[in-house]
Amino acid sequence: MVARRRRNGEKAMILVTGASGTVGSEVVKALGGGGARVRAAYRTRPQKVPKGVESVALDYDRPETVRPALKDVETLFLLSNTVDVERTVVDEARKAGVKRVVKLSVLRAEDEAFTFARWHRGVEKYIEASGLLWTFLRPNGFMQNVVTYMSETIRKESALYASAGNGATSHVDARDIGAVGAKVLTESGHEGKAYELTGPVALTYGQIAESLTAALGRPIRYVPISHAQYKQAAMAAGTHEGYADALVELSRYYEEGHAARVSPAVRQLTGRDPIPFAQFARDYADKLR
Numbered sequence: 332m333v334a335r336r337r338r339n340g341e342k343a344m345i346l347v348t349g350a351s352g353t354v355g356s357e358v359v360k361a362l363g364g365g366g367a368r369v370r371a372a373y374r375t376r377p378q379k380v381p382k383g384v385e386s387v388a389l390d391y392d393r394p395e396t397v398r399p400a401l402k403d404v405e406t407l408f409l410l411s412n413t414v415d416v417e418r419t420v421v422d423e424a425r426k427a428g429v430k431r432v433v434k435l436s437v438l439r440a441e442d443e444a445f446t447f448a449r450w451h452r453g454v455e456k457y458i459e460a461s462g463l464l465w466t467f468l469r470p471n472g473f474m475q476n477v478v479t480y481m482s483e484t485i486r487k488e489s490a491l492y493a494s495a496g497n498g499a500t501s502h503v504d505a506r507d508i509g510a511v512g513a514k515v516l517t518e519s520g521h522e523g524k525a526y527e528l529t530g531p532v533a534l535t536y537g538q539i540a541e542s543l544t545a546a547l548g549r550p551i552r553y554v555p556i557s558h559a560q561y562k563q564a565a566m567a568a569g570t571h572e573g574y575a576d577a578l579v580e581l582s583r584y585y586e587e588g589h590a591a592r593v594s595p596a597v598r599q600l601t602g603r604d605p606i607p608f609a610q611f612a613r614d615y616a617d618k619l620r
């Protein structure tokens with residue numbers, strides 16, 4: 332990894348937003364030790380930040396925290412949960428002299444075929460029109476979703492519930508997104524490019540359950556549920572109705588096989604194959620036992 336330098340010889344500063352989350356934490360980790368100047372932005376400041384990394388408080392809901400976080404930043408890794416809020420950060424980034432934004436988007440954002448794709452493409456277009464240089468990372472669903480959203484029933488009932496029927500999806504490991512993120516943040520030549528990031532193969536939830544069975548050493552069942560049941564479960568867990576509808580729409584997209592294609596980008600950018608689900612399952616087994 333080559334650290335970019337400013338004209339005065341000082342290394343260029345990279346700001347990573349969402350640094351405590353699934354992807355941001357992997358981006359920070361992958362940047363570590365690579366010689367880049369990294370500032371990690373946390374909404375809630377953690378007790379510890381990785382060695383050699385600066386930290387800053389940044390809360391999109393408190394606009395007064397955005398400008399200070401962007402001071403002296405050349406390259407911004409931008410992610411959020413609600414997506415639309417990213418427009419304000421883009422405006423501030425332009426004013427602060429940021430040169431390039433690497434935005435975490437979603438698989439096939441360009442088709443705008445489901446709500447999350449439309450949200451992300453809206454912000455991608457906003458960035459394209461901003462005059463800033465840009466690179467978009469468009470990952471498929473994360474393998475880590477199995478831990479974030481499904482671990483409770485896997486632990487308690489040895490069951491995996493989803494409403495994607497027998498649709499196969501090429502889920503990607505967030506560690507691969509981190510590795511790609513670190514690469515494009517520290518190199519030139521990625522300006523104006525969008526990279527689709529997937530795992531090495533598309534799997535149904537039945538096949539995912541088989542992989543979990545092998546990794547955990549006990550049978551894990553896939554229990555297909557209806558879209559209505561999925562929506563109800565999401566709302567029971569505190570998700571508001573509009574967001575639950577967007578999740579159902581994405582599930583239907585998976586069910587119909589639209590998220591099955593496999594991209595060569597992880598291999599092309601990192602020089603190694605993407606992490607297969609079986610490896611992910613072994614590495615995260617302790618979180619699912």
Ligand SMILES: NC(=O)c1ccc[n+]([C@@H]2O[C@H](COP(=O)([O-])OP(=O)(O)OC[C@H]3O[C@@H](n4cnc5c(N)ncnc54)[C@H](OP(=O)(O)O)[C@@H]3O)[C@@H](O)[C@H]2O)c1
Pocket residue numbers: 348349350351352353354355373374375389390391392410411412413414435436437438447470471472473476
């Ligand atoms: N999950 C998937 O399968 C998938 C697939 C493709 C694309 N995506 C996209 O990935 C993005 C989410 O990434 P992720 O899963 O890494 O997120 P995540 O794990 O949910 O973490 C979100 C991060 O954003 C921070 N954050 C939340 N609210 C904030 C605020 N108001 N101001 C500043 N920071 C805030 C969180 O900080 P705290 O820790 O303090 O809350 C956390 O660091 C979304 O845009 C989603 O559409 C997800």
